[in-house]
Amino acid sequence: MGRVEMLRIHFTGEDLARIRFATEPDPMWEMLLSLRRLRGRDAGVLLGPWLRESLPRVPAATAMLTALVPPVGYAVDFLTPAVGGGLDAQVDALRSTPSHRVLEDLREFARQNATRRLPPWSRDLVEGGPAGIGRLADAAHEYVDAVLGPFWERIRAQVNRDRSRRSVVLAGGGWDAVLSTLHPSVRWEYPVLRIDCRIDLDLHLAGRGLLLQPSFFRRCAPTLLGDPTLPPILVCPIEHDVNWATPEVNPAEGRALAALIGPTRATLLCALADGVATTGQLARRAGTTAPNASRHITALREAALVASQRHRNATLHSVTELGLALLEGGNPRIPA
Structure with missing residues (x-):
């Protein structure tokens, strides 16, 4: 050999x-x-x-x-x-x-x-x-x-x-x-x-x-x-x-989800369906500032739709099972 x-x-x-x-x-x-x-x-x-x-x-x-x-x-x-x-x-x-x-x-x-x-x-x-x-x-x-x-x-x-x-x-x-x-x-x-x-x-x-x-x-x-x-x-x-x-985008369902939780929170939640992300990454996808994204993420976390944990010098966010269930009933992915 x-x-x-x-x-x-x-x-x-x-x-x-x-x-x-x-x-x-x-x-x-x-x-x-x-x-x-x-x-x-x-x-x-x-x-x-x-x-x-x-x-x-x-x-x-x-x-x-x-x-x-x-x-x-x-x-x-x-x-x-x-x-x-x-x-x-x-x-x-x-x-x-x-x-x-x-x-x-x-x-x-x-x-x-x-x-x-x-x-x-x-x-x-x-x-x-x-x-x-x-x-x-x-x-x-x-x-x-x-x-x-x-x-x-x-x-x-x-x-x-x-x-x-x-x-x-x-x-x-x-x-x-x-x-x-x-x-x-x-x-x-x-x-x-x-x-x-x-x-x-x-x-x-x-x-x-x-x-x-x-x-x-x-x-x-x-x-x-x-x-x-x-x-x-x-x-x-x-x-x-x-x-x-x-393609997984359904515009009508996207509008329904945005009407339910708000357009910025809908965009943030859909972005998290693609994987773990930091506050800064989510802010860029949603086209907003980091402080504003953080405020909306806090609201999503309080509603048990998002989980957050510290990793080294960053906070990592992920969608919860409840959040995924909401996405499956609304819009699987809304482009930022």
């Missing part, structure tokens, strides 16, 4: 204390992973609705992205910058990638993908200054807007549901339980998390902690950036609702 390829992530006690869940899907990781589903036409039953709708929308500039994202194996790290703030912030970070970083990643791409030839224009990414990498950043933004944008709220809802499920696991069994249930390919034996995958690598966190990034389009073992010196992010597949692509 040959050597089994495995990623081994080494934790210290400090790293365990610094594990955290990402609060939103990562647009650039979803871009990269969806490109693989798109090219392989391997969406299957689960992602079939997305594939059928998305194929006609794929911009011509996407060819620049697919040249740097092979069907399997290493894709250049600079396509998935480790910055928060959503798509615009990530595209700006991509646009500002230093030339030496681009050159290092292209060399690593050539080393790990020996049978694939980089296109001639890839030299412009290094030698063309801001304009060269800027064209790639524009292609990324255009692809996410055209291909992922129409599905983004449903993608976010699925990621939030998965994060909510893992939060329950965390509350019941701590990080040991979370790490042990990430994926069937994962084995957790403190201080090492072992993942069966296509690479053989030891990653020492050395006190940096680990961000667990749930991904809608990741369908196999968790993955991470190729360069171990970059911020440690483990991109993990989620458990999808098989009916995720079916």
Whole structure:
């Protein structure tokens, strides 16, 4: 038998204390992973609705992205910058990638993908200054807007549901339980998390902690950036609702729920049906201020429709069984 390829992530006690869940899907990781589903036409039953709708929308500039994202194996790290703030912030970070970083990643791409030839224009990414990498950043933004944008709220809802499920696991069994249930390919034996995958690598966190990034389009073992010196992010597949692509909005029922408890509280309650959220996240979805959202959440909690608990420096809110029953009799989801 040959050597089994495995990623081994080494934790210290400090790293365990610094594990955290990402609060939103990562647009650039979803871009990269969806490109693989798109090219392989391997969406299957689960992602079939997305594939059928998305194929006609794929911009011509996407060819620049697919040249740097092979069907399997290493894709250049600079396509998935480790910055928060959503798509615009990530595209700006991509646009500002230093030339030496681009050159290092292209060399690593050539080393790990020996049978694939980089296109001639890839030299412009290094030698063309801001304009060269800027064209790639524009292609990324255009692809996410055209291909992922129409599905983004449903993608976010699925990621939030998965994060909510893992939060329950965390509350019941701590990080040991979370790490042990990430994926069937994962084995957790403190201080090492072992993942069966296509690479053989030891990653020492050395006190940096680990961000667990749930991904809608990741369908196999968790993955991470190729360069171990970059911020440690483990991109993990989620458990999808098989009916995720079916619209659930009924405007008439939405108006009935809003009339019953008020439009802002209806929006907040429906947002919580997608998973656990902080006061700030709920305020943004409802288009209101954090103090106003907090006041309405208090009223929902007093009516036993919402539960709240402290986690580190934040208050996490979730919908109760009574709240879910109200939603099922009213509107399952009202867009914020």
